[in-house]
Amino acid sequence: MVTQIVNECYRPLVQGLLRAQKGKLSINMAGTLTEQLARYGYHEVLNGLRRLAKRGSVEFLGSAKYHAFLPLLPAAEVRRQIMLNNRVNRHYFGNAYRPKCFFSPEIAFSARLAKEVRNEGFASMLVDEVGYNGTLQAVPHDRLFALPRLADFALVPRSRRLSEYFGQAYARSLTTLNPYLEAEFSGKKYMASAIDGETFGHHRPGMEKVLYAMLRRHAEKLVTVSELVACAREREEREFLPCTWSSDPEAVRNGIPYQRWNHPDNPIHRMQWDFTRLALREIGKLDPKKPATKKARRELDAGLNSCHYWWASARPWWSLEMLERGAWHLHETLAHHPDVSSASKRRARKLYDTIIHQGFDWQRTGYVRKLNEMAEPWRTVPLRVRTPAHWFNQIVLEFESEMRQAARNLEYEKAAMWRDAVIRLRKGFDVYDVVHAVDQLHAVRTIPAAESFLTRKKHPKFAQEHYLPVGAKVLERERRKLEKGRG
Secondary structure, eight states: HHHHHIIIIIIHHHHHHHHOSSEEEEOOHHHHHHHHHTTTHHHHHHHHHHHHHHHEEEEEEEEETOOOOOGGSSSHHHHHHHHHHHHHHHHHHGGGGGEEEEEOOGGOBBBHOOOOOTTTOEEEEEEEEGTTTTTSSOOOTSSSSTTTTTTSEEEEEEEHHHHHHHHHTTOSSSSHHHHHHHTSSSOOOOOOOOOOGGTTTTEEEEEEHHHHHHHSSGGGGOOOHHHHHOOOOOOOOOOOOOTTOOOHHHHTTOOOTTTTTTTTTOHHHHHHHHHHHHHHHHHHSSTTTTTHHHHHHHHHHHHHBTTTHTTOOOOOOOOHHHHHHHHHHHHHHHHTOTOOOOOHHHHHHHHHHHHHHHHHHHHHHHHHHHHHHHHGGGSSSSSHHSSSSSHHHHHHHHHHHHHHHHHTOHHHHHHHHHHHHHHHHHTTGGOOOOOOHHHHHHOOOOSSSSSTTTOSSSSHHHHTTOOOOOHHHHHHHHHHHHHHHHO
């Protein structure tokens, strides 16, 4: 897997950035990734990143070495994860590694974590825009933010829409991206995108070309995070809500910001975190110099990665294999150390067995599917059923507009995606989609953007074939309401 991603993403990305000469990026290298690249001999990638950093084209961000979910860990473990990450990256990147901004894995945020990060010497950290007030696209992009009593520590909100343009490959050319950028950046504004680096070439083949084109075309507008912090004069003090880069706005407002890692109604999550706390507590009692403790600590580090909690959410993501792997690492942390009490070892074995038994039970009985439906019950009802016909038809028009625009830009894969989305909506098959097509539409445009279905005189043939019937009386009534609203 490392070889595949190096060849599809890391190697060509670094080479492309070295050739670009223009533009700037901020990059997070988790210490475990840095170590893997070194272990498998990909020193040209590491050397290239070091050259880019020395040239000023790349700014390294700080993070947690083992991709741990930091807001739910004790302060001592947060500090340790940051320290280990800094140590590894300084070893391989030398003085080129001077992080000033912090990237929390999953962009997971809490006020307590922000305080710990600032105490570790960082000047800023990324936070998702949903933390501003529990809604999307509400944060003003003409200022930075700071928590009360942490005025010297900047919060930099990440734009989900801009990130989706890259992450979901909605913009496969500057022809598509530029109109959006021009609309969003009227006046003195900034916008931060934060996505997986593997988007470019691995997850989304060809997207690296869009990145290079943007570096050439918009180089003078691109800054690193620390440069943004340095030049942004206005900073508003306000509380930010706990959140992650995938938190559902409603869940944030309801006080469940980490629903995919620690949902209060998920018994597997509760057992995972009981297990985590047990392992952390017991490892803290052991002599760190003993070989057995060092081995146990390596198992715990692997068990603290955020992935197995995420795959246990079943809202909608689920993997029994990842569930078992995380639980086994936590079990092995305690199982073989001679100084761990028999009671703690028995407790660890019971937690492991119960987690695995519960996971198999959920999978056998179909409860995983039920959990997904319980999380968002509206998704089990087709859009054509739960919306008025004229609303549905407006959505069809929006999709049709995106389809034709993509085809004009020679983005035929995207055009086919929008075409198929209309067909699935009309047939009611949208209930089977993990990511709803209308969510994708919201990510790329403000609705309505197309001409109104209620007032349009001439309708595209493709759209007409997929409209829901609207009675003449209903149509006239809605038209009058629209006109009255305009007045």
